[in-house]
Structures are given as structure tokens and as C-alpha cells.
Amino acid sequence: MPHPLVQTARELAPLFASRAAHWDSTRSYCWSNIEALADAGIMGMSIPKDLGGEGASFLDVAMVVEEIARVCTLTARVVVEANMGGISAVMAYGTPEQKAFCAPIVRAGDKPAICITEPEAGSAATQMQTTARKQGNSYVLNGRKHWITGGGVSKLHLIFAQVLDEAGTPQGIGGFIVHADSQSGDVPEGFAVVGREHTMGLCGMPEAELRFDNLVVDQKWLLTPPSGLKRGFADLMTAYNSQRVGAGTIALGVAAGALDHAIRYMGEREQFGRPIAEFQGLQWMVADMDTQIHAARHLLHAAAQSGDAFPDMTMAARAKLFASEAAIKVVNDALQMFGARGYSSREPLERMYRDVRMFTIGGGTAQILRTQVAGSVLGIRVPQTRDGYVVSDAESRHAAE
Numbered sequence: 001m002p003h004p005l006v007q008t009a010r011e012l013a014p015l016f017a018s019r020a021a022h023w024d025s026t027r028s029y030c031w032s033n034i035e036a037l038a039d040a041g042i043m044g045m046s047i048p049k050d051l052g053g054e055g056a057s058f059l060d061v062a063m064v065v066e067e068i069a070r071v072c073t074l075t076a077r078v079v080v081e082a083n084m085g086g087i088s089a090v091m092a093y094g095t096p097e098q099k100a101f102c103a104p105i106v107r108a109g110d111k112p113a114i115c116i117t118e119p120e121a122g123s124a125a126t127q128m129q130t131t132a133r134k135q136g137n138s139y140v141l142n143g144r145k146h147w148i149t150g151g152g153v154s155k156l157h158l159i160f161a162q163v164l165d166e167a168g169t170p171q172g173i174g175g176f177i178v179h180a181d182s183q184s185g186d187v188p189e190g191f192a193v194v195g196r197e198h199t200m201g202l203c204g205m206p207e208a209e210l211r212f213d214n215l216v217v218d219q220k221w222l223l224t225p226p227s228g229l230k231r232g233f234a235d236l237m238t239a240y241n242s243q244r245v246g247a248g249t250i251a252l253g254v255a256a257g258a259l260d261h262a263i264r265y266m267g268e269r270e271q272f273g274r275p276i277a278e279f280q281g282l283q284w285m286v287a288d289m290d291t292q293i294h295a296a297r298h299l300l301h302a303a304a305q306s307g308d309a310f311p312d313m314t315m316a317a318r319a320k321l322f323a324s325e326a327a328i329k330v331v332n333d334a335l336q337m338f339g340a341r342g343y344s345s346r347e348p349l350e351r352m353y354r355d356v357r358m359f360t361i362g363g364g365t366a367q368i369l370r371t372q373v374a375g376s377v378l379g380i381r382v383p384q385t386r387d388g389y390v391v392s393d394a395e396s397r398h399a400a401e
Contacts, residue, residue: 002060002063003045003054003056003057003060003063003064005040005041005042005045005054005056005060005064006060006063006064006067008040008041008042008064009040009042009063009064009067009068010067012036012037012040012068013067013068013070013071014071015033015036016033016068016071016072016075017071017072017348019032019033019072020071020072020073020074020075020348020351021345021348021351023072023074023203023204024074024203024204024351025203025345026204027203027204028204029153029204029205029206030072030074030075030078030204033072033074033075033078034075034078034109034111035109037075037078037079037082037109038107038108038109041054042064042079042082043078043079043082043083043106043107043108043109043110044082044083044087044103044106044107045060045061045064045083046058046060046061046083046084046087046088046091047083047087047091047103047106047107048091051091051099051100051103052103052104052107053103053107056083057304057305058084058242058245058246058304058305058311059301059304059305061079061080061083061084061246061304062245062246062249062300062301062304064079065079065080065246065249065250065253066249066252066253066256066297067253068253069249069250069251069252069253069254069256069257070253070254070256070257070260071257073201073202073250073253073254073352073355073356074202074203074204074205074355076249076250076253077149077202077205077250078111078205079246080243080246080247080249080250081111081112081113081114081149081150081243081246082106082110082111082112083246084242084243084245084246085112085114085239085240085242085243085246086112086113086114086156086158086239086243087102087106087112087156088239088240088242088243088310089158089175089223089236089239089240090102090112090158090177090223091103092225092239092309092310093223093224093225093226093232093235093236093239094177094223095220097220098177098220098221098223101177101179102156102177105155105156105179106156110154110155110156111150111153111154112150112154112155112156112157112158113148113149113150113151113154113156113157113158114148114149114158114240114243115145115148115157115158115159115160115210116128116145116160117145117146117147117148118130118143118144118145118146119144119146126173126233128143128160128161128162128173129143129162130142130143130144130145130159130160130161130162130212131143131161131162131163131164132161132162132163132164132174132176132217132222133164133165133166133168134163134164134165134166134219135166135216137218137219138216138217138218138219139161139163139176139216139217139219139222140214140215140216140217141159141161141176141190141212141214141215141216141217142212142213142214142215143161143211143212144194144209144210144211144212145159145209145210146195146197146208146209146210147197147207148207148208148209148210149205149206149207149362150205150206150208151193151196151206151207151208151209151210152182152193152196152206152208153182153183153206155179155180155181156177156178156179157177157178157179157180157210158175158176158177158178158223159175159176159178159210159212160173160174160175160176160233160236161173161174161176163222163229171229171230172228172229172230172231172232172233173229173232173233174222174223174224174229174232174233175222175223175236176217176221176222176223177221177223178191178215178217178221188215188216189214189215189216190212190213190214190215190216191210191211191212191215192210192211192212192213193208193209193210194208194209194210194211195208195209196208196209199358200354200357200358201351201353201354201355201356201357201358202354202355202358223236238309238310238313239310240363241303241307241310241311241312241313241316242304242310242311242316243363244311244316244317244319244320244363244364245300245303245304245311245316245319245320247320247324247359247362247363247364248296248299248300248303248316248319248320248322248323248324248359249300249304249323250359251296251320251323251324251326251327251328251356251359252293252296252297252300252323252327254327254331254352254355254356255289255292255293255296255323255326255327255330255331255356256293257348257352258289258330258331258334258335258349258352259286259289259290259293259330259334261334261338261347261348261349262286262289262333262334262337262338263277263286265337265338266282266286266337276337282337285333285336285337288333289330289333289334292326292329292330293326293330295322295326296319296322296323296326296327299315299318299319299322299323300319300320300323302315302319303315303316303318303319313372314372314373314376317364317369317372317373318369318373320359320363320364320369321366321369321370321373323359324356324359324360324366325360325366327356327359328356328357328359328360331349331352331353331356332353334349335349335350335353
């Protein structure tokens with residue numbers, strides 16, 4: 001039985017569809033959509049009920065995401081980030097104080113920003129150079145992050161850094177919860193948003209560079225899994241298997257939306273005296289598109305329900321790999337059916353084509369995902385990953401135990 005919020009998402013979809021082109025053309029964040037999501041209870045729907053959420057499963061979230069992604073990729077991206085990944089890690093590994101602090105902020109409309117990627121540490125996340133040095137009851141963070149989704153609009157930030165003790169001895173990689181509201185100016189000293197990428201698609205979502213210059217964070221905001229700081233990074237990355245399912249589901253939703261447009265157009269457009277829906281060549285294209293969408297949905301739903309606390313790593317990788325690549329082909333084929341009209345911004349397919357392209361890159365590149373799936377299938381040791389980020393052999397062995 002689908003969660004009631006799936007129907008709510010369907011009811012909100014026409015409103016989001018009417019605004020999608022605006023966010024894209026103006027490169028602006030979808031604040032009014034987020035207000036509607038928060039009012040409906042979709043923001044933070046995966047947060048446990050005792051913390052004010054719906055206690056929804058990752059499958060419930062995925063079904064909501066697909067409905068929204070059919071009409072607005074940007075808004076669907078917000079829903080994923082507000083229910084999977086960073087907030088999932090806090091809900092699984094956070095202290096009662098950390099959970100109680102983060103839950104209402106997300107429920108009110110915040111999309112937490114995950115701060116891992118650096119100029120010299122992309123897929124190889126353990127090469128990050130940002131440090132957090134112990135100083136009394138606090139840590140002092142120095143470094144920079146880039147391609148931070150939501151940088152400048154997010155309030156909650158989960159910042160990953162190489163943790164050092166007071167003598168400068170490495171202790172492992174930790175995640176620090178930092179509240180910084182750039183919109184209101186409530187930003188701690190030493191935290192700065194210093195740039196934004198001009199992206200091909202998802203134009204309303206800022207991809208920003210953040211810098212930390214002696215940013216002081218109280219030790220109580222260090223997110224530490226039960227396995228401890230030395231091994232905890234692998235556990236934290238396991239939490240991002242849910243976000244990987246979410247990213248794949250956005251791609252699925254965009255593909256399903258593209259097929260919706262193609263079916264509509266095939267019934268409207270006539271050539272040679274009849275609707276183009278009667279042309280066998282186009283019918284075969286539709287059959288292939290529909291089959292790929294259904295296959296992706298089955299893989300993603302199976303992954304969403306796998307594992308214990310979080311989706312199985314290999315199933316999540318396999319699902320995102322297939323869904324993201326299938327979505328690019330489906331949207332491309334739908335655009336082809338429209339001919340020159342599909343290439344124009346008069347139709348949403350031009351925007352959808354640009355948006356969907358990033359899902360074979362962000363949240364784990366298609367190549368990294370293939371490496372992970374191959375290692376599982378072949379039973380050989382290859383660099384294991386968490387949401388597209390490579391972790392060390394020691395961390396991989398611990399995660400597999």
C-alpha cells in the first residue's frame with residue numbers, strides 16, 4: 001500500500017510543473033515549492049515519528065521522488081536530500097542532541113548539504129585535505145570543499161574532515177554538523193561560501209565552493225558511528241547508499257515524465273494524414289522506453305528495501321547505474337520524437353535532457369559504480385566505494401565484516 005504522501009506528491013505535481021521552467025531560466029532556488037513540501041510533510045518524511053517525522057521508509061521516499069521528478073528535477077533533488085544521505089546518517093548515528101537539533105530544521109524546509117568533495121578529492125574521498133584539529137572541547141576546521149550541492153541555501157552542513165588530536169596526530173575521518181544560514185546572515189566565523197558553478201542542468205540548485213578558515217565547532221557536533229572514529233568513515237558512507245537510490249529515482253522520474261510528454265505528442269502530431277502514434281517505428285521506440293523505465297523502477301525499489309539500516313551497497317550501485325543511463329536514452333528518444341520542437345525551450349524536454357545528464361556523474365559516476373558491481377560479481381578485491389567515494393582497503397574490509 002503506497003504511503004499517503006505519494007498521492008500528496010501527485011496532487012502537488014501540476015503546481016511544480018508550472019514553475020519548473022522558471023527555476024531553470026532564472027537559476028533560482030525553488031523556495032515556494034519547498035514551502036509546499038514542508039506544509040505537506042514531505043520534507044523529512046523519513047525522520048522517525050518521535051522526532052516529528054513520518055517514519056517513512058526509503059521505498060516510500062522513492063515513490064514520492066518519482067512523482068515529483070516527472071515534472072521538476074530540482075524539487076525532486078531537494079526531496080532526496082531532505083530524506084536520504086546526510087539526514088539519514090544523523091538519524092542512524094547521531095546523539096539524541098544531534099537528532100533533536102537537525103530534525104525540526106529539515107522538517108521546516110532545509111536541505112542538508114553534504115560537504116565531502118574537494119579539488120583533489122573527488123571519487124578518492126580519503127585524500128581530502130580539510131582538517132579538524134582538536135582544541136580543548138572544540139575542533140578547528142580548515143580547508144575547502146567544492147561542488148557542494150545546496151551551498152549557500154542549506155542551513156545544515158555535514159562537513160567531512162581529517163580529524164587530528166591536539167598533537168596533530170591523525171585520528172580518522174569524521175563528519176561535523178555545522179549550522180550556517182547564508183540567507184539570513186547567521187553564519188559562524190570562519191565559514192564562507194566563495195563561489196558557484198554555472199551548470200548545464202539543474203540550474204536552480206547551487207553547486208558551491210565553501211571555505212573554512214579556523215572554523216570552531218564544538219566537539220558535541222562530531223558525528224561518530226558506533227564503530228568509532230578510526231573506522232567510522234566507512235559506516236558514514238554506507239548511509240549514502242540511500243541517497244544513491246534517491247538519485248537513481250530522480251533519473252527514473254525524469255524518464256517517466258519524458259515518456260508522458262512523448263505519448264501526448266504522438267497523439268497530437270499528425271503526418272501523412274494520420275497521428276504519428278500509428279507509425280510502427282515510433283511504437284517500437286515507445287516500447288523500449290517503457291521497458292527501460294519499468295526495469296529501472298524494479299531495480300530501484302528492490303534496492304530501497306534491501307539491507308538493514310541502509311540499502312545494500314551493490315544493489316544500490318546496480319540500480320543507480322542502470323536507471324541513470326536508461327534515463328538519458330529515454331529522454332533523448334523522447335526529444336527525438338518531437339523533432340526540432342523538442343530541441344526548443346518551448347517544450348520541457350530540452351530542460352529535462354540537460355537535467356538528467358548529471359545523474360551518471362553525481363552520487364557516484366557510472367564508472368565507479370561499474371567497478372563496485374564488478375567486484376561483487378567477480379568476488380575479487382577492488383576499491384570499494386560509498387556513494388561514489390572510494391574508501392581505503394581497511395575501511396572496505398571493516399564494512400564487509
